[in-house]
Amino acid sequence: MFTGVNKRAKNLPNITSDFDRFVKKVWQVVQGIPRGHVLTYGEVARLAGMSRAARRVSQAMRRAPKGMTLPWHRVVNAQGKISLPEDSSGFRRQKELLENEGIVFLNGKIDLDRFGYQGALDHLLWGEPPW
DNA sequence: GGGCTGACCTACT
DNA sequence: CAGTAGGCCAGCC
Numbered sequence: 001m002f003t004g005v006n007k008r009a010k011n012l013p014n015i016t017s018d019f020d021r022f023v024k025k026v027w028q029v030v031q032g033i034p035r036g037h038v039l040t041y042g043e044v045a046r047l048a049g050m051s052r053a054a055r056r057v058s059q060a061m062r063r064a065p066k067g068m069t070l071p072w073h074r075v076v077n078a079q080g081k082i083s084l085p086e087d088s089s090g091f092r093r094q095k096e097l098l099e100n101e102g103i104v105f106l107n108g109k110i111d112l113d114r115f116g117y118q119g120a121l122d123h124l125l126w127g128e129p130p131w
Numbered sequence: 132g133g134g135c136t137g138a139c140c141t142a143c144t
Numbered sequence: 145c146a147g148t149a150g151g152c153c154a155g156c157c
Contacts, residue, residue, distance in 0.1 A: 019154070041139055052152055058138040059154065075138080083138040090138080 022050050026060035033074040036101045036129065037120045038110060040078045058083075073097040080110040102129075 025048035033039055039047075041054040050056070061072045073094040077083045084091040086108075095105065103115050113119060114130035123129055 045139090052140085054139040055137065055152065056139090056154065061138080072138090077138080078140060094138090
C-alpha cells in the first residue's frame with residue numbers, strides 16, 4: 001500500500017511537496033516587498049497561497065539558500081512589531097535595516113496603515129510616500 | 132504514532 | 145489598550 005504518497009521525501013529533492021512550493025512562493029513574495037514598506041507574516045502567507053500558514057513564513061525564510069538576497073527584515077507581525085526577542089542581535093539588526101529605509105517606530109511599533117500593505121497601495125495610487 | 136515548540140493570527144474579555 | 149484562548153502545522157525528538 002502506498003501510505004507515503006503524500007509525505008515529503010526528505011532524501012529525494014526532486015519530489016516537491018505543497019510546502020516546498022509554498023516556501024518558494026514566500027521567497028518571491030518577500031522579494032517583491034518594496035523598500036520602505038513591510039508585510040505581516042499573515043499577509044505573506046496569504047499572498048503565497050496558504051492563508052493559515054503565518055507561522056510557516058519564518059521557516060520558509062530561514063530556508064533561503066545562502067547566496068539569495070531576501071529582504072527578510074520587511075516582514076513583521078500583525079501588531080506592527082518585530083517578532084524577535086528585543087535583546088537579540090537579530091532584533092537590533094532588523095530595526096536598523098528598517099529605519100535605514102525610512103520606517104518609523106513609535107513605541108516599538110510600525111504604523112501598518114502607513115508602511116504596510118495598504119500604505120504601499122496608497123503610495124502606488126497617489127504617489128505619496130509614507131515617510 | 133505522540134508530544135512539544137515556534138521570527139503567528141484572530142476573536143474575545 | 146492588555147491579556148487570554150484556541151487554532152494553526154512543519155520539524156524535531
